[in-house]
Structures are given as C-alpha cells and as structure tokens.
Amino acid sequence: MGCTAADVADALRAAARVVAEHRDELVRLDREIGDGDHGENLNRGFAALVSKLDENVPASPGGVLRLAATTLISTVGGAAGPLYGTAFLRAATSVGDAAELDAEAVAGALSAALEGVVARGKAEVGDKTMVDALTPAVVAARAAASGGVRDVLTAAAEAAEMGAESTVPLVARKGRASYLGERSAGHLDPGARSTSLLLRTFAGGAG
Amino acid sequence: MGCTAADVADALRAAARVVAEHRDELVRLDREIGDGDHGENLNRGFAALVSKLDENVPASPGGVLRLAATTLISTVGGAAGPLYGTAFLRAATSVGDAAELDAEAVAGALSAALEGVVARGKAEVGDKTMVDALTPAVVAARAAASGGVRDVLTAAAEAAEMGAESTVPLVARKGRASYLGERSAGHLDPGARSTSLLLRTFAGGAG
Amino acid sequence: MKKIINDPSTVVADALRGLAAAHGDLLDVRHDPAVVLRADAPVPRKVAVISGGGSGHEPLHGGFVGRGMLDAACPGAVFTSPTPDQVQDAVARTDGGAGALLIVKNYTGDVLNFETAAELAAADGVEVRTVVIDDDVAVQDSTYTAGRRGVGGTVLLEKLVGAAAERGVDLDGCEALARRVVGQVRSMGLALTPCTVPHAGEPSFTLGEDEMELGIGIHGEPGRRRVPAGTADEMVRALLEPILEDLPLAEGDRVLLFTNSMGGTPLIELYVAHGIAERLLAERGIRVERRLVGPYVTSLEMQGMSLTLLKLDDELVELWDAPVHTPALRWGV
Amino acid sequence: MKKIINDPSTVVADALRGLAAAHGDLLDVRHDPAVVLRADAPVPRKVAVISGGGSGHEPLHGGFVGRGMLDAACPGAVFTSPTPDQVQDAVARTDGGAGALLIVKNYTGDVLNFETAAELAAADGVEVRTVVIDDDVAVQDSTYTAGRRGVGGTVLLEKLVGAAAERGVDLDGCEALARRVVGQVRSMGLALTPCTVPHAGEPSFTLGEDEMELGIGIHGEPGRRRVPAGTADEMVRALLEPILEDLPLAEGDRVLLFTNSMGGTPLIELYVAHGIAERLLAERGIRVERRLVGPYVTSLEMQGMSLTLLKLDDELVELWDAPVHTPALRWGV
Numbered sequence A, B: 001m002g003c004t005a006a007d008v009a010d011a012l013r014a015a016a017r018v019v020a021e022h023r024d025e026l027v028r029l030d031r032e033i034g035d036g037d038h039g040e041n042l043n044r045g046f047a048a049l050v051s052k053l054d055e056n057v058p059a060s061p062g063g064v065l066r067l068a069a070t071t072l073i074s075t076v077g078g079a080a081g082p083l084y085g086t087a088f089l090r091a092a093t094s095v096g097d098a099a100e101l102d103a104e105a106v107a108g109a110l111s112a113a114l115e116g117v118v119a120r121g122k123a124e125v126g127d128k129t130m131v132d133a134l135t136p137a138v139v140a141a142r143a144a145a146s147g148g149v150r151d152v153l154t155a156a157a158e159a160a161e162m163g164a165e166s167t168v169p170l171v172a173r174k175g176r177a178s179y180l181g182e183r184s185a186g187h188l189d190p191g192a193r194s195t196s197l198l199l200r201t202f203a204g205g206a207g
Numbered sequence C, D: 001m002k003k004i005i006n007d008p009s010t011v012v013a014d015a016l017r018g019l020a021a022a023h024g025d026l027l028d029v030r031h032d033p034a035v036v037l038r039a040d041a042p043v044p045r046k047v048a049v050i051s052g053g054g055s056g057h058e059p060l061h062g063g064f065v066g067r068g069m070l071d072a073a074c075p076g077a078v079f080t081s082p083t084p085d086q087v088q089d090a091v092a093r094t095d096g097g098a099g100a101l102l103i104v105k106n107y108t109g110d111v112l113n114f115e116t117a118a119e120l121a122a123a124d125g126v127e128v129r130t131v132v133i134d135d136d137v138a139v140q141d142s143t144y145t146a147g148r149r150g151v152g153g154t155v156l157l158e159k160l161v162g163a164a165a166e167r168g169v170d171l172d173g174c175e176a177l178a179r180r181v182v183g184q185v186r187s188m189g190l191a192l193t194p195c196t197v198p199h200a201g202e203p204s205f206t207l208g209e210d211e212m213e214l215g216i217g218i219h220g221e222p223g224r225r226r227v228p229a230g231t232a233d234e235m236v237r238a239l240l241e242p243i244l245e246d247l248p249l250a251e252g253d254r255v256l257l258f259t260n261s262m263g264g265t266p267l268i269e270l271y272v273a274h275g276i277a278e279r280l281l282a283e284r285g286i287r288v289e290r291r292l293v294g295p296y297v298t299s300l301e302m303q304g305m306s307l308t309l310l311k312l313d314d315e316l317v318e319l320w321d322a323p324v325h326t327p328a329l330r331w332g333v
C-alpha cells in the first residue's frame, strides 16, 4: 500500500485544485500582512505543474517531486517559490528513485523538506512563517511513521493546521510581514496556511 | 446724491466680502460644469483689490473702477479675469473723470461694461455665460435711469438675478461648460451667478 | 483631500521653489509675476518661444523650458490661465531681438489673457505672434462650443517649434511651422478617476466603480460621455478611432504616437496601452516612427490617459530628433 | 478596480510589449523567460550589471536598462520577485566575459531567487557577484525582521555601478563600489493612498481621509505607523529626520537628494516636497549637489513619496554625471 508516482502526481493535481479554490483567501491573508500575492503565486505555479504533468508523469515518486520542485522554482517567484521549491527538491532527493514510498519514506521526505526550508529561509518556530506549520507536521509524521502512509499524512496535516493557527498571535520576524512589527500580530500567516492546506490535501488523496 | 469715489470703493469692498462668502458656492458651481476655480479666482482678485484700496483710493469713481480693472486683470486669470477686467475698464472709460456719478452715468457704465464683455468673449444671450445676467441688467438699468443711482442698481440686480436663473436649463455654447454639450444643462452658470451677486451688492451699498 | 502641500493658496509658488532648486542649472524661476525662464535667456537673435497655462499639468509647461524647447513658461494658479502681466514679463525677459511666438492652448481664459499680453508686449516694442493649439477631437460641433481644447499635442508643438527657433528659423518660419503642426496633430483622452483641485478640496466629478469619462480635457472637467470602463483594448480603441476619423491617415503614413498619462496612471498600465496602440496602428498600415510615453500633460492625480497622433514628414522628424535639454525632455545633449 | 489592463495575468507581458515598442532602439525585450536587455548586449569585456524584481515599480528596473546603467532587468509578476531562470538567462545573454554583478533589493523572495540564479549562472561558468541593497530606514530592529528593504536607493546604485562598469571598472571594483554606495544611501517613504495589485483586485490597505502610512515599502504593504497626514512640511520632516538619524551627516557634507513619487502623486506636489527638503537640508548646512525628482521607484498608482539621501564624494559625483541612455534616465548622450 505504498505511494506510487501516479499517487504523487494525483496528490499534486489535487493540491493544484485546492490552491485555485483558496487563491483568493491566500491573497487576502497576504494583503493583510504582506503584499497580496501568495495565492496568485502558488496558483500560477501549481497550474504550470499540472500542465507539465499532463504532458508526462515521471516514472518514480522522486521524479514527480523533482518536477514539482523545478516547476515551482521557475514559476512561483517571491519567497514561497524558492522555499516550496527547495522543500520539494529535498523531498525528492530524500526518496531517491524508489518506485513506491512507504510511511517511513514519506515521513523522511517531509523531514527533508523542512530542513530545506530552514536552510534557505533561516526561520525558526515562532517567526510566523510556513516553518510554524511544517515543524509540528514533521514531528507528528515521524511519530506516526509506524502506521501507513495515510496515517503519516493525516497526522502531519492535523499538526500543520494547529501550527498554522498558532501563527495568529505571533509578531513576524521573517518575511515581508516582519516589516509590520507589532501590527503583524492577529493575522494568520499566509505561507503557514498554504502549507497546512497542501498537507491536508495530500492526506486526503494519499493511498 | 451721486456716487463718489469713496462710494465706489465701499461698494467694491462690500463685493470682496460677498465674493469671499460665496467663494465655495462659486467653486462648486464651476466644478459641476467647469473646472472648479471661479470662486477662488474672483476671491483672489477682489482680495488683491481690497489691499490696493487700503493703500490708496483714487480720486475719482473712474479712477477706482480703473484700479479694479487692472487689479482683476493681473490677479484673477482664467476667463473671468479678462472679462470682468474689461468690464471695469470700459465702465471706467465711460464715466471719465467725473467726481460723482448720477443714475445716467451708472446705467451708461453698466452698458459699457456689457459691451466690453461681449467684445472680448463674443458670447450672445443664451450661451450660458455672465452675458445672460448682464444683458437684462443693462436693459433694466437703462429703463430705471430716470430715477436715482440706487433705483438703477436695484433694477439691474433684480434683472441679473433672473438672468442668472435663466441659465439653468441652457446648454452652454461658450466657455469651458460648452465642452459638456447637453450635460451642461440643469446647472447655474457660475459667471452669471457672480455677476448677479456683484450687482446685488452694488445695489445694497449704493448711495 | 490628502495632498503633499502646505496651503492651497501657495501651492504654485511652493512648487516653483522646488522646481528652481531641482533644476537651477537649467532654469531661472521668478516670482511676482511667476515666470520660468531658460537660465541663459534672452538668447540673442533667437525667436523666443513662450507658453503657459494653468498649473496642475506638470511637467507642462515649466518642465519644457530649456535649450531646444521653451524660452519661458507662465504658470497660472491650478487650472487657471496665467495673467497678462506674467506673459508680458516673460516676453520682455526672453526677447532676443527676433520676436516672440506665444503658444496658447485653446481655452477661453488662456486665449483672452494671452491676447491682452500680446497687445501689451507689442506696445513694449516686441513683435509677437500667437498660435492657438486645439488638438482635442473630443470636442465636436465647434460652432456650438468654445472650440476644441489644447491638450497633449501641446508638448509636441513646443518641442518642434523650440527646435526650429534654436536653429535660427525666424518668426515667420516658426509661426508657419506651428500652424502646420497644429493642423496635423490630434488627441483624445479618458479618465478613470477624477482629480481634486487643492483650493476646491473636492473631486472634480464622481465616477462609478466601472465607469470612465471619455473625452475629458486636462482640467478635471467632466468628459463628453460616461461609459463602462472595459478593457485596455477597448479604451485604446475608444481613443484612437475618433482621432483617426478626424486626422485622415493613409496606409504607409508616418506618425509620432504619444501615449500620455493623466498623472495618476502608473507606467505599467501606460505601457500596456502603448503596446495596444502600436498594434492597432500597425494593423492599419500606419508607421509609428517616433513615440513619447509618459506623464507629460497631466491633470493632477487623475488616473487616465490620452493618445496623440502627429503626422510626420522628414522635416518634423528632424526637428523632433534635434537636441533638447529641459527638466522633462532631454536628448542629444 | 479600474485599470488600463486587459487581464491581470498578462499585464506584465503586455506592458513589456509596450516597452519594447516604445524603446526598440534601446532595448531587446524577451519573453519566456521575461528579460529586458540592452539592445547591444553582450558588451565585450564589460561587467554586466543586472537587476530585477517584482513589476509595478516602473520605471524600475526595465526603464533603467541601457548604456551607462543596467545591461539587463528581470521583471517578476506584479510585486513578486522574478524566478531564477530569468536571472540565469539575463546573465547568459549579457555576459561579455568580465563577469556579472547582480543588484538585489533586500526582500526574502528576491534574495532567495537571485541566490539560486547566482548558483545556476556560476555553474554556467560566469563569475557572478551579488550586492544586496537595504536602504529603507523605516525598518528598525533588523535582528527581528527580514532586515531593511531595498527601495529608492536602488536607482542611484544602478546608475553609479552602471557608470563604473561602462568605464571598464572590473568586477571587483564594481562590487566594491556597490557596497560603498549601499553603505551611504538611506531612504524613507510614506503613502497617502494604497495601491491595488491587479490580481488582488482590492486596495492593499485602507486609510482614513486624514491618515497617512509612514514607513511604507514599495509593495503596497502597510507601513510601520499610521499617523495624521498633516502638511507638506510635516511630511518631509517625518521622512528626513529618520534618514538623518541613520546616516550621520556633518555640516558641509555633500549629498544627492532624490525626491521620489510613489506613482500617483502629481509632480506639482513632488516639487513642493522637494523644495521643502532642500530648505531643511540647507538649514542644517548639508550641501545638496545633485538631485533627482520624479516617479522612479513606484508602487503602482499609490499616492505618496519617498526621500533618499546619498552621501557624495568626487568619485560618486563623476559617476552620477557620466552619460546614461535608458528609457527613464538620459543625459550626456
């Protein structure tokens, strides 16, 4: 019951739909404490990814993740482009060329993704960024790794959701929202929100 | 009971007060069908005139009218500056260097003023300009010229008021309001309104 | 009304002080009466080219004073024509013995005030000619109106006549050139938002969220028609078509295309519009050989744009390319 | 939202088409990936000076491509940093064998994307240096933030480094100059109105009739503080004082004063502000030796302004005065 290249591709197509549905919400969140483009940026990137997947789905889960990485890097821009791009790139590297991913592999991929985001963006938990969603997700995923892939992703998604919510009272210390100082408190971080949306989608679509 | 230089100067000071009071109204009227500066322009001009009169009141009524003319010409700008300037200049010429103006002289001055405005601006009655206020005022002034100066000015003021009102339904054919075509109908012409205000003030203040 | 001003009644004088500080190498800015002069005025034996008008259209006209363009500009109050004494002073200070050409935008106030000024300057012994520009095709039925307004074409006229005067063309020649340019330049504008005159304090008109004013002038006056705003393609067509109806151009004709912002429209939108206008003209076989894109004839902070087309020939191309050194237009020096 | 656009998702490409049409003599505008190149790129043996960033700040950066300034600009989506492949392409197409200097405004997105691009370009065999500009004094406590933003100072940096590269200064020299300039340029901005990003469709923030945002960046992000709007004198002081606190200038020091419009503020107001800034600096004995006034680093149609001060010395004055020929800045040619 592992996760194949087709499963990963399906999960990414589902993610593209969810991003499109939540585009305006993410734009609004980013307008409040950023520059109002997060939903648009991700939507442009995931739409481009779907086009690429329509042309050709790589043979391995790692190949699909690598395609996601390069596509997002070359189409999203902004902070989220390189950060999500690096996340997918590290995840791809972490799974190597395995034909199927088991729960351990998925948890390991999430963990690698987080390391990539932190390596690029230098954010810590509490800085009010996507790291606040991804960090608890990785902890929960690791704890659930003895179960199935779906258990891992469900645990990650739930933790990410709580992690995202936890950004509301925070004063931002990274990214554009940090320019607002105290005025950034009281708002949900758009990148944390998108991370939680993506993980929830992967959990829903995972085999 | 003629009108002396001091009387003319007092009438002009009173006019400056009335223009200041009605500045915003004239701006609003001009904003509706013009460029929103008529009240500001006249106010600037009459304020400058008061400063000059504070320095020195010329000896004759004609001298005072000439001072009004040159001051308005060099401070008002726009269409109203040259038009009112010419009106006062022609009025000054028409009264010559008489020390006092009788009813005939006042009616003659108004008549000369109208001729000046028409010579400069080429507007006819019905074009929705100050000419629509000044023309009936001159007719009424002439008819009242056998009475006193106050009769002449009161008759002129009343006729000017009706003339100004008559501009409301008109489609402008001269000045800035003409660019609006049919859309200029339904609005009082600012220049006609200021003409009627000035004449009403002169009537109130005349000896 | 939120504006970067201290006081509506001093805004023109305050802005002139800033202009003088910014461009002291090019300009000699005088107050009482307010006149913006070329720093090296008067230029001996050169026709003096002088313009002016209400303020609020910056960089018009003060931004176009300098070598190869205007010798002097006379700024009136915001949206109010200057007074005759300003123009008389400008003529006196720029007269190099070859006479003066006054470029007047066709508004009743401007025409009347420059008319008086021309008389005063002539009485001072300077030969003065006046050319009135009326390039705005939005004003129709000119028998029933004050006639067409002078808008975007003014900057092209000032550049071309300024170049001719700089080359030593005499007063007759400058006047003839100016009349020729006026005959072959046409403009049309639209507004997406109104502007607020400082002393009025309220917007010049109000527009619904999806409306635009078509055929506006440059004084915040409402346009001829209020229509749905539409796409950039539709807006550009709405401006270009009346111009092309009025200025008959054949396939292969050469033009200068001037895409002008009314002040508040950002450059990114202006370039979108310019690209569309170029495409539409190319489709008709009209050759755009020179272009000007930017906020050059503005209406305070109004959002909107105008298009201007000038029919070109070799002489006009050469004059357009001639060196110019002013605060707002500069090349060849 | 009323804008002169056809479609929010094509606005950058459409504007680039207009830019190409307007300045075909100066620029080579490419799509997929979007890059604005000097028409004569690559220039052999010259350091390539490259910048880029989100669109919506026009004329920054595309309007500064040309002789004596940038070799290439990489426009991202509106207010979104460009992607690494754009920058990699720009480096490849402008590399004249002397390496490339990337000028990056300090925003997380820009820094990350240019970082990746620099790695890719280095892998392509081009020597690449990156200089990050962070001149915005509005951002305090930089340990608790993403650090100061790059704003108005960027255009001065691009001009100065572009001039050095044009004179044949090598990559080390250009980099050192750039770091020196970054060390002595400071800016601060305010907004009177928000702007509307086309794809967002709603204003980036809302302001009361008498409020202004102090310490805004250039992406429509709210500022640090919301304060009463006040007079022009007060506004200019509110910008100048934090700059002077941060950039210690002694009496007699020489500066370049850059008075920048955020896009929607009309030139008449900008000159009012510039005049005040000159007066305040003169009162402190600081010598304004060069100035730039206009909408050069904008935030779409936002009304507001920023001030930038650059401490000058003979070398910087000479580089500032050196010829430049781009769509938005031109002199000496």
Ligand SMILES: Nc1ncnc2c1ncn2[C@@H]1O[C@H](COP(=O)(O)OP(=O)(O)O)[C@@H](O)[C@H]1O
Pocket (backbone or CB within 6 Å): A030, A034, A035, A036, A037, A038, A041, A042, A077, A078, A079, A080, A081, A083, A117, A120, A121, A122, A123, A128, A129, A130, A131, A174, A175, A176, A189, A190, A191, A192, D079, D080, D081, D108, D109, D110
């Ligand atoms: N240094 C960082 N580390 C991790 N995440 C970051 C960092 N900076 C910004 N982010 C995330 O990126 C999100 C903003 O993305 P986006 O709006 O697409 O980019 P930009 O800020 O360039 O407009 C923020 O909400 C935050 O979650």
Ligand SMILES: Nc1ncnc2c1ncn2[C@@H]1O[C@H](COP(=O)(O)OP(=O)(O)O)[C@@H](O)[C@H]1O
Pocket (backbone or CB within 6 Å): B030, B034, B035, B036, B037, B038, B041, B042, B077, B078, B079, B080, B081, B083, B117, B120, B121, B122, B123, B128, B129, B130, B131, B174, B175, B176, B189, B190, B191, B192, C079, C080, C081, C108, C109, C110
């Ligand atoms: N040709 C004309 N003849 C007579 N009066 C005119 C003419 N043109 C304009 N006016 C008058 O001038 C008034 C406008 O004056 P004002 O607003 O001061 O000048 P401007 O139109 O230049 O802004 C109009 O309301 C009208 O009464």
Ligand SMILES: [Mg+2]
Pocket (backbone or CB within 6 Å): A030, A034, A035, A036, A037, A038, A078, A176
């Ligand atoms: Mg953002």
Ligand SMILES: [Mg+2]
Pocket (backbone or CB within 6 Å): B030, B034, B035, B036, B037, B038, B078, B176
């Ligand atoms: Mg008016």
Ligand SMILES: [Mg+2]
Pocket (backbone or CB within 6 Å): B035, B037, B078, B079, C054, C079, C080, C081, C109
């Ligand atoms: Mg006026």
Ligand SMILES: [Mg+2]
Pocket (backbone or CB within 6 Å): A035, A037, A078, A079, D054, D079, D080, D081, D109
């Ligand atoms: Mg962004």
